[in-house]
Amino acid sequence: MRKEGPVAVGFIVGLVVIIVTYFSAKPLVAIKGELDQWYLIATAFAVAVGLVNLVQIHMRKIQHKREGWGYSIVLIAGIAGFLLFGLTVSSAGDPKFQWMYNTTIVPMNATMYSILVFYIASAAYRAFRIRTGEAAVLLVAAVIVMLGRVTIGEMISPMLPKWTSWIMNVPNTAGMRAITIGATLGGISQALRVLIGIERGHLGGVE
Amino acid sequence: MIAKGLVSAFWLELVYCAAILVLISRSRKGLKVPTVYKVPGLDAMDEAIGRSTEMGRPVFYSPGIGDLQNAQTLASFTTLGYVARQCAKYDTGLIVANRISVVYPITEEIVKQAYATEGKPDSFVPDNVRFFSEDQFAYAAACVGVMHREHPAASILIGGFWAESLIFAEVGSQVGAIQIAGTANTHQIPFFVAACDYCLMGEEIYAAGAYLSKDPVLLGALIGQDWGKMVSVAMIVVGAILATVSPKANWLLTMLKQ
Numbered sequence: 051m052r053k054e055g056p057v058a059v060g061f062i063v064g065l066v067v068i069i070v071t072y073f074s075a076k077p078l079v080a081i082k083g084e085l086d087q088w089y090l091i092a093t094a095f096a097v098a099v100g101l102v103n104l105v106q107i108h109m110r111k112i113q114h115k116r117e118g119w120g121y122s123i124v125l126i127a128g129i130a131g132f133l134l135f136g137l138t139v140s141s142a143g144d145p146k147f148q149w150m151y152n153t154t155i156v157p158m159n160a161t162m163y164s165i166l167v168f169y170i171a172s173a174a175y176r177a178f179r180i181r182t183g184e185a186a187v188l189l190v191a192a193v194i195v196m197l198g199r200v201t202i203g204e205m206i207s208p209m210l211p212k213w214t215s216w217i218m219n220v221p222n223t224a225g226m227r228a229i230t231i232g233a234t235l236g237g238i239s240q241a242l243r244v245l246i247g248i249e250r251g252h253l254g255g256v257e
Numbered sequence: 258m259i260a261k262g263l264v265s266a267f268w269l270e271l272v273y274c275a276a277i278l279v280l281i282s283r284s285r286k287g288l289k290v291p292t293v294y295k296v297p298g299l300d301a302m303d304e305a306i307g308r309s310t311e312m313g314r315p316v317f318y319s320p321g322i323g324d325l326q327n328a329q330t331l332a333s334f335t336t337l338g339y340v341a342r343q344c345a346k347y348d349t350g351l352i353v354a355n356r357i358s359v360v361y362p363i364t365e366e367i368v369k370q371a372y373a374t375e376g377k378p379d380s381f382v383p384d385n386v387r388f389f390s391e392d393q394f395a396y397a398a399a400c401v402g403v404m405h406r407e408h409p410a411a412s413i414l415i416g417g418f419w420a421e422s423l424i425f426a427e428v429g430s431q432v433g434a435i436q437i438a439g440t441a442n443t444h445q446i447p448f449f450v451a452a453c454d455y456c457l458m459g460e461e462i463y464a465a466g467a468y469l470s471k472d473p474v475l476l477g478a479l480i481g482q483d484w485g486k487m488v489s490v491a492m493i494v495v496g497a498i499l500a501t502v503s504p505k506a507n508w509l510l511t512m513l514k515q
Contacts (some may be wrong), residue, residue, distance in 0.1 A: 071263070072260055096362065101388075103387065163394060166424065169426075177451035177452075252331050
């Protein structure tokens with residue numbers, strides 16, 4: 051019963067959502083709207099659970115002075131600062147809160163994102179080392195695409211941008227679409243297995 | 258009755274789901290299950306966990322950054338259950354990094370159950386299943402920090418990944434972890450192919466549950482997937498022939514768009 055109950059609830063709720071997707075019957079649309087609200091409420095509670103986990107781990111780290119415990123202090127101070135400021139002094143839409151967000155979170159996010167360029171370079175270096183026939187094809191295709199995307203490529207040969215377009219639009223798109231079709235069918239099959247309860251990993255137990 | 262533009266999709270999905278249900282029912286009755294082709298990435302799971310055990314270093318696991326409404330996250334739970342059981346069996350540390358708060362209690366329960374199933378509930382370390390942040394790059398930064406500080410010998414990334422995929426894969430490579438990654442997000446697959454030791458592409462992550470558990474019922478469902486692919490290929494071939502022979506006769510496209 052520990053698993054059958056949640057499976058039955060999941061089946062009914064899943065069925066409602068599927069029916070609403072294809073048939074816009076008004077009572078069912080209202081039920082789906084209600085279910086979406088429930089999901090939002092559950093998510094809000096889960097954030098609190100996650101926050102407790104995060105604080106517990108870092109408090110223990112500070113307590114036992116484990117490696118990098120200084121960073122944990124910064125983290126706890128950051129959480130407390132944003133939480134207290136948001137709950138007491140200002141709200142999320144307030145200019146002061148926006149200023150805090152724009153001067154801390156935004157530049158840190160941008161920093162992480164910008165690091166990607168170096169990772170792309172190092173990953174490309176490793177991927178393009180010619181060790182096999184496939185790697186050689188990859189290298190040739192990558193060089194053509196990279197040169198075809200920049201102005202110097204057209205100066206070298208006016209054919210490079212055309213070859214680039216062909217590589218991107220024909221073999222690349224064909225491969226991507228094949229993977230997308232397979233993944234979509236796999237996703238539907240996965241959803242069906244979850245819906246009828248033969249795959250129960252999401253219920254917190256092993257298969 | 259059926260919403261406009263979804264008529265064909267509805268009937269195709271209905272037939273596809275019916276086919277899968279019939280095949281599951283046949284598998285339940287003990288009829289022959291298919292031989293699934295080897296998926297090196299899934300076969301390497303044991304190798305990765307074994308390597309971690311020998312080196313005395315943990316396994317790093319990320320279920321991606323998708324929420325519970327993403328099928329890739331659900332597929333990742335099944336793989337996590339298997340990885341957690343193997344880690345419990347060999348007393349290998351397992352760090353699970355969560356981005357979505359709703360996903361976190363589920364992964365914690367999966368790992369806890371896996372330790373209990375292996376008869377080692379006391380070996381479960383709650384601090385090893387962690388929630389980092391709902392923010393994509395804060396989560397990425399936290400995972401990078403964990404990899405650099407705790408030096409996992411294996412990094413398993415299965416689920417929905419977006420721009421952070423290459424960050425994880427490259428840092429995993431820097432710390433010398435054996436890496437198994439899988440996603441159905443086509444734009445991230447090239448990054449995993451380039452930077453990881455093994456890559457599960459698209460549908461392979463959905464087949465992981467059946468492949469690892471070797472459950473005949475789940476394996477039966479995979480035949481349905483193959484039938485669906487065959488129908489898709491047939492439709493592509495017919496569409497290509499029609500477009501070549503008579504470019505103006507687009508009745509197949511019109512029918513599918515209904």
